[in-house]
Amino acid sequence: MWLNNVLETIGNTPLIKLNKITKDIPATVLAKVDYFNPGNSIKDRMALKMVEVAEQEGKLKPGGTIIEGTSGNTGMGLALAACVKGYKCIFVTTDKQSKEKADILKAVGAEVIVCPTNVLPEDPRSYYSVAKRLGKEVPNSMYMNQYDNLANRQAHYESTGPEIWAQTEGKITHLVCTAGTGGTITGTAMYLKEKNPNIKVWAVDVYGSLLTNYFKTGNIDMSFVHPYISEGFGEDFVPQNYDMSVIDEFVQVTDKDGAVMARKIAKEEGLFCGYSAGSCIQGLMQLKASLTKDDVVVCIFHDHGSRYVGKIYNDQWMMERGFLEVKTFKDIVSGRA
Numbered sequence: 231m232w233l234n235n236v237l238e239t240i241g242n243t244p245l246i247k248l249n250k251i252t253k254d255i256p257a258t259v260l261a262k263v264d265y266f267n268p269g270n271s272i273k274d275r276m277a278l279k280m281v282e283v284a285e286q287e288g289k290l291k292p293g294g295t296i297i298e299g300t301s302g303n304t305g306m307g308l309a310l311a312a313c314v315k316g317y318k319c320i321f322v323t324t325d326k327q328s329k330e331k332a333d334i335l336k337a338v339g340a341e342v343i344v345c346p347t348n349v350l351p352e353d354p355r356s357y358y359s360v361a362k363r364l365g366k367e368v369p370n371s372m373y374m375n376q377y378d379n380l381a382n383r384q385a386h387y388e389s390t391g392p393e394i395w396a397q398t399e400g401k402i403t404h405l406v407c408t409a410g411t412g413g414t415i416t417g418t419a420m421y422l423k424e425k426n427p428n429i430k431v432w433a434v435d436v437y438g439s440l441l442t443n444y445f446k447t448g449n450i451d452m453s454f455v456h457p458y459i460s461e462g463f464g465e466d467f468v469p470q471n472y473d474m475s476v477i478d479e480f481v482q483v484t485d486k487d488g489a490v491m492a493r494k495i496a497k498e499e500g501l502f503c504g505y506s507a508g509s510c511i512q513g514l515m516q517l518k519a520s521l522t523k524d525d526v527v528v529c530i531f532h533d534h535g536s537r538y539v540g541k542i543y544n545d546q547w548m549m550e551r552g553f554l555e556v557k558t559f560k561d562i563v564s565g566r567a
């Protein structure tokens with residue numbers, strides 16, 4: 231038996247029980263470990279869906295160019311689809327993203343353009359503006375726009391949600407998920423709430439993003455926006471993929487707490503996960519008080535730790551940011567390190 235191409239390996243990722251890291255939580259806590267996708271992230275699902283919908287709608291034609299503003303994971307998914315289906319890719323990313331992410335995209339044949347992080351989305355230098363402009367200027371191209379392209383959340387409505395429902399045999403009581411474009415949390419929650427409206431959906435955001443305040447007040451307040459280090463989630467605007475009505479709670483975590491937690495997950499569970507998986511579990515820790523032994527909590531682990539070896543998995547990087555104590559020889563000998 232064989233598969234016809236790599237795209238057929240997308241989805242059907244394992245749901246893995248967390249045992250040590252969540253020992254103080256009475257509920258069963260399960261991780262939907264989406265780094266098992268071929269591009270090592272959950273974004274393979276929505277990337278393929280966006281390409282398929284664009285083909286169906288006649289917006290992407292043979293030999294065409296896929297353009298996207300991506301921090302890496304969406305780009306990887308799009309690049310895999312492009313390889314198999316015969317498209318070119320141009321990705322626009324920011325200088326905040328790990329260099330590894332851009333190198334990985336280039337490895338699978340994409341062009342990568344790096345833009346400054348600390349400019350507003352409307353600024354012509356922002357990666358949103360540059361991607362949009364390329365979409366207009368490059369012949370036979372399509373700007374996928376994962377933020378406002380509803381094929382993003384549709385992918386999770388059609389795959390992530392049904393998989394979690396089947397894997398928990400309908401026993402899931404809580405979904406915990408970091409929120410960026412909103413595609414993962416909204417699509418998955420839409421499906422799960424159709425099955426059981428009592429399921430609670432908790433979004434995890436980062437300090438420096440305006441999403442939590444928007445959820446709580448309905449206001450787009452830029453005073454909450456400041457640069458942050460966490461990658462892949464939090465936003466400085468509200469993408470159209472959100473339907474806030476399927477979300478019950480929003481919680482913000484710090485850059486440090488997410489990073490420290492990701493390292494703990496890797497060490498204690500053997501799950502070498504990305505930064506946002508650490509933030510996801512940190513968010514769960516901040517909201518865990520209401521959980522009981524009958525609850526079944528599913529946390530989404532979006533991507534793999536290999537993309538962060540120069541960052542959160544690098545002691546020097548962690549120490550420079552005050553995220554990790556400097557280890558002394560005495561600490562190592564005494565086993566405290």
Ligand code: PMP
Nearest residue numbers: 409410411412413414462506532
């Ligand atoms: N974590 C990582 C590592 C991601 O790449 C993304 C996607 N931007 C997210 C979390 C958030 O997912 P979504 O965009 O579907 O809200």
